[in-house]
Amino acid sequence: MGKGLDARGSVHVLCYHTFMNRKTDYDVAPEEFKKQIEEMASMGYRFVKTEDVLAGRVTGDNNVWITIDDGNNSLNAVYNSALKPHGVKPLLFLYPGILDRKSVPYAMSYAEIKGFLNDGASAGAHGFYHLFLNEKQYKKDKKEFLKEIYGSRDTLESKLGRKMELFAYPFGVYSDLARDELAQAGFKYAFTINHGVVQVPLELNAEPLKLPRFLVTKSSWKNVRGILSKNLNKPRKS
Numbered sequence: 001m002g003k004g005l006d007a008r009g010s011v012h013v014l015c016y017h018t019f020m021n022r023k024t025d026y027d028v029a030p031e032e033f034k035k036q037i038e039e040m041a042s043m044g045y046r047f048v049k050t051e052d053v054l055a056g057r058v059t060g061d062n063n064v065w066i067t068i069d070d071g072n073n074s075l076n077a078v079y080n081s082a083l084k085p086h087g088v089k090p091l092l093f094l095y096p097g098i099l100d101r102k103s104v105p106y107a108m109s110y111a112e113i114k115g116f117l118n119d120g121a122s123a124g125a126h127g128f129y130h131l132f133l134n135e136k137q138y139k140k141d142k143k144e145f146l147k148e149i150y151g152s153r154d155t156l157e158s159k160l161g162r163k164m165e166l167f168a169y170p171f172g173v174y175s176d177l178a179r180d181e182l183a184q185a186g187f188k189y190a191f192t193i194n195h196g197v198v199q200v201p202l203e204l205n206a207e208p209l210k211l212p213r214f215l216v217t218k219s220s221w222k223n224v225r226g227i228l229s230k231n232l233n234k235p236r237k238s
């Protein structure tokens with residue numbers, strides 16, 4: 001804690017991946033995703049924008065921050081139908097290793113990403129090739145390890161013209177080595193997929209470079225919904 005700040009609010013950060021009608025657990029079908037967004041809205045949750053969280057403008061506890069990992073172009077299938085009606089501006093965690101490549105037909109192009117950004121979405125880095133950022137990877141190939149951090153930052157900043165301050169660990173795998181390197185690289189906040197609620201302003205969190213998220217998959221939604229329901233209108237801690 002510190003800096004004399006008081007928590008003004010908290011936010012549940014949700015982590016999605018693809019919306020394709022596929023059988024994999026990570027995929028949430030477009031209709032199901034729409035239903036989940038509607039469910040959260042009708043429970044009384046507000047969808048917060050990255051810039052408001054970063055500026056500490058989020059108050060209260062009934063907040064959800066939608067993040068979508070990997071840069072899969074199935075976001076197009078749900079953006080207008082599920083997100084727009086509720087004013088949801090997602091935070092996209094991207095890894096340049098797949099973006100804008102004809103050989104990767106499911107990945108977004110930079111033009112598509114810019115379209116979402118121009119509409120109020122935001123972007124963060126998610127590695128370069130989506131490698132584990134643990135000690136084993138560091139020992140195996142330090143250059144590759146560092147490329148995940150510095151390479152993703154530099155490429156996304158130059159392609160998107162935005163400063164990269166947010167990072168999501170590929171596979172949710174983090175380490176103190178990675179955290180220290182992220183700080184060196186100028187990242188202010190990084191996300192795992194450990195369960196937990198994030199305090200706002202973000203500086204109030206004990207580990208700003210290990211912030212929790214709730215991974216939403218076919219099988220986890222029931223549990224995540226239960227947590228959201230339980231935490232709704234919870235009285236504020238002092």
Ligand SMILES: [Zn+2]
Binds near residue numbers: 130170171
């Ligand atoms: Zn990922």
